[in-house]
Each structure stands twice: as structure tokens, then as C-alpha cells.
Amino acid sequence: MSATKRQAAEIWESLFTFTEITPPRTAIAQFSAFLDFRIVDIEDVEVAAMAERVGLVVTDTLRKIRHNVTREFLVEPGLDPASLSRQGSQIAVGKRQHLDFAGASGMPQRVPVNRALRSLLGRLMKAFAERLFLFEGRLAHVACQVYERIATSDDGTRLRVESVRSVEYSTAAVDTAKVRWIVSRLEHGRHVRTIVMVRNTDVGAYLSARCAAAGVACVRLWGEMGDSERRNAIARLRNGSVRVAIVNRNMGGRGFDLPFIDEAIFVSPKSSHEAMWQEALRIRSTRKRVKPAFVLVFRRTEESDKCARLLQSIEANPKEFSAKVTKVSAEGSE
Structure with a gap:
């Protein structure tokens, strides 16, 4: 700090009395980020x-x-x-x-x-x-x-x-066991506000159409949509008129957060544990209110190895990435 800035700060500091407060560690910890990753093995021949x-x-x-x-x-x-x-x-x-x-x-x-x-x-x-x-x-x-x-x-x-x-x-976007699992879960969890994270716009459009055909109302969020359209979709999601959003994973960058969402579903894992962590935290899961993030993985494919490497990276950095990881069957997770 320069001498001029220090002199100006001293004038203001003389007008106030500062008391250092150290809150209990447990009080802070409950609001720290914490994720419940649920790895769903999907069988598709x-x-x-x-x-x-x-x-x-x-x-x-x-x-x-x-x-x-x-x-x-x-x-x-x-x-x-x-x-x-x-x-x-x-x-x-x-x-x-x-x-x-x-x-x-x-x-x-x-x-x-x-x-x-x-x-x-x-x-x-x-x-x-x-x-x-x-x-x-x-x-x-x-x-x-x-x-x-x-x-x-x-x-x-x-x-x-x-x-x-x-x-x-x-x-082309096609019907897979992952799509069927997602639609089934959304049908059975209509009271839960959910975001489904996809990479491609056409996959998002296909999944949205499948949800509509099953009677599951949803909105779509992707990078190229207009600001007013985006705000309207988020407002509908926030007020509960719809409970499902199909979201492109690059949507809004780091500033795009939906803390009112109850759970996230990732159609596939990412290689980078930092990127995966950042995207999962869009729903603002904390130790006080732990929210599940389902990660769908095709069994007997390279995707299983990719997910294993991702989890190893997360588990190797417990101080940086606080998470619980469980593996569930496609049937047991619905």
C-alpha cells in the first residue's frame, strides 16, 4: 500500500472500532462445498x-x-x-x-x-x-x-x-440406455428439480423431446439462446412451473449457478476433475445440504476407464475436492 493510500485509510480507521471475530469451525464447515457423486453403470449392448x-x-x-x-x-x-x-x-x-x-x-x-x-x-x-x-x-x-x-x-x-x-x-442423437434411464428417473421424481447436463445441443433437443413425449415438462438452456429467453426459462425453473432443465455443459461459464436445484444428472463424465467439480457445483451442494450428482457411464467401454481416472483424481485431492463417491446400479438408483 502506498503512503498516500495508507494515510487516507488511517482517517477512516480512526472513526471505527474493529473487533476480530473467529466463528466456530463447525459453523463454517457446514456451508462448505460438498458433493455426492453417484456413478451409475449403464448397460447398453x-x-x-x-x-x-x-x-x-x-x-x-x-x-x-x-x-x-x-x-x-x-x-x-x-x-x-x-x-x-x-x-x-x-x-x-x-x-x-x-x-x-x-x-x-x-x-x-x-x-x-x-x-x-x-x-x-x-x-x-x-x-x-x-x-x-x-x-x-x-x-x-x-x-x-x-x-x-x-x-x-x-x-x-x-x-x-x-x-x-x-x-x-x-x-445423430439416438435412443440409448442412458436416455431411457434419464426419462424414467424424471418420470418417477416429478417433485425434484433437476438439471441434466449434456455436451451437444442436438442431444439436448432430442432429450427434451423424449421428456415431452413422456409428459415431463422441461426447459432447455444453451449458450446461443437470447438473454430474455434464458431469463424466462430460469424463472420458470425457479418458481416451480417446470422442474427439469436440459443444460449445455458450457452454458454461462463459471458464473452460471442454480442453487435452487435439487440434483444434477451428467450424461457423461469429463476427463478434467476441476471442470467436473466446477460444473457439479452449479447446484451449490454443501455439507449442510448435500445434493446428488449422478454421472452416467456406459459399462464395458472406455468411458468406464475414463470415469475411474476422474474419480482417482478427485479422491487424491480430498482437501480441494470434498465429495462422497458411490457406485450404484442403473436399477438401484432410480
Whole structure:
């Protein structure tokens, strides 16, 4: 503080008497943020089958990326798909012209990106994006043209593996076991004010239509809607004329909070525990009034592994993220 500011502050401080108050720790703790994460395992045979096909595309693409660089076609390519996808995104927009590649010694090597490698990275990023669509309920069909190829295992054994010649994705919001679970829960909990968090606007529109068909009145909130329309929707939710809101997860940024909501439903988990925590706290759950946040996860898919990593991150930081985590069956949570 500058001398001028200090002198001005002293004049005001002389007019008041300040008494330091230390409230009981228990009085403060009850209002601290606390979440009740309920992980709901959802079984969907069709989704699991499509996830397996997308997984084959990812594995085959990793094998071909390694083959492009080292001329080895391996059963286990030993590459980090997430890292390659991130680098591919930078290459696609011209921010880099090389690939940091793990060599046989484990040391990274810088590889120039040729046309074939650029195409393979694009295929990998596409598979990652479509897998997210699948878990959200936005992938209708995956068609792969598959053939067999010889690959080498770690011990030098040559094995036949499936390889993908071509793949086609059909993207549209579709009926999944997650959608059916959400509609069923909303039907049976009409007295509970609920927000359903989705990533995509078309999934939100589809889910809203399914709710309407089941007789569940709801409003939709998404980033592109007008201010007056948004205020009207929130007012209807606050006064209880509707009890369900379908909300795009990027809606309103950090300042968008709905403390009058009783529970949240996430159609899918996020990778970032900070982002997941921030979004779940939109309903202002505290130790005094704990509110459930249901996170829907497709069983027997990569989404289960993704959710496990998310929970590990949350549980590893108990001081920063105060939460109770329980796993419930789709039937037992309704």
C-alpha cells in the first residue's frame, strides 16, 4: 500500500472500532462445498459393440502410425493415443510440422509429418471425437471394412490381427440406455428439480423431446439462446412451473449457478476433475445440504476407464475436492 493510500485509510480507521471475530469451525464447515457423486453403470449392448469397433480403429491407427515411422507393425504399438491426438490437433492447424514419437529406446524422437502420417493422425482424432459422441448419445452407427494382417508381438511371435481398411460414422442423437434411464428417473421424481447436463445441443433437443413425449415438462438452456429467453426459462425453473432443465455443459461459464436445484444428472463424465467439480457445483451442494450428482457411464467401454481416472483424481485431492463417491446400479438408483 502506498503512503498516500495508507494515510487516507488511517482517517477512516480512526472513526471505527474493529473487533476480530473467529466463528466456530463447525459453523463454517457446514456451508462448505460438498458433493455426492453417484456413478451409475449403464448397460447398453449396442453402444458396447460400437465402442469396440471404434477401439479397433484406434488400435489399428496406432499400429499404422508406428509402421509409418519405424516400419514395424506390432500387436502392441506402445503409443499414447491421447498425446498423438493432441499433437495431431496442432499439426492440423499449422502450429507444428513434426511429431514427437517414442522410439524403441523410449526416448522421444522428432519425426517430420508426411502426407500418410497426417492422414493417420486425422483418422485417430476422428475416432476420438466419435467415441465422445457415442458416450453422449450422438453416434448412430459405425461401419468398418476389416481385413486380416500379420503383426509382431513383444516376444517376436507373428500373429493375425484385424486391420481396418475404411470406416464410416453416422452421427445423430439416438435412443440409448442412458436416455431411457434419464426419462424414467424424471418420470418417477416429478417433485425434484433437476438439471441434466449434456455436451451437444442436438442431444439436448432430442432429450427434451423424449421428456415431452413422456409428459415431463422441461426447459432447455444453451449458450446461443437470447438473454430474455434464458431469463424466462430460469424463472420458470425457479418458481416451480417446470422442474427439469436440459443444460449445455458450457452454458454461462463459471458464473452460471442454480442453487435452487435439487440434483444434477451428467450424461457423461469429463476427463478434467476441476471442470467436473466446477460444473457439479452449479447446484451449490454443501455439507449442510448435500445434493446428488449422478454421472452416467456406459459399462464395458472406455468411458468406464475414463470415469475411474476422474474419480482417482478427485479422491487424491480430498482437501480441494470434498465429495462422497458411490457406485450404484442403473436399477438401484432410480
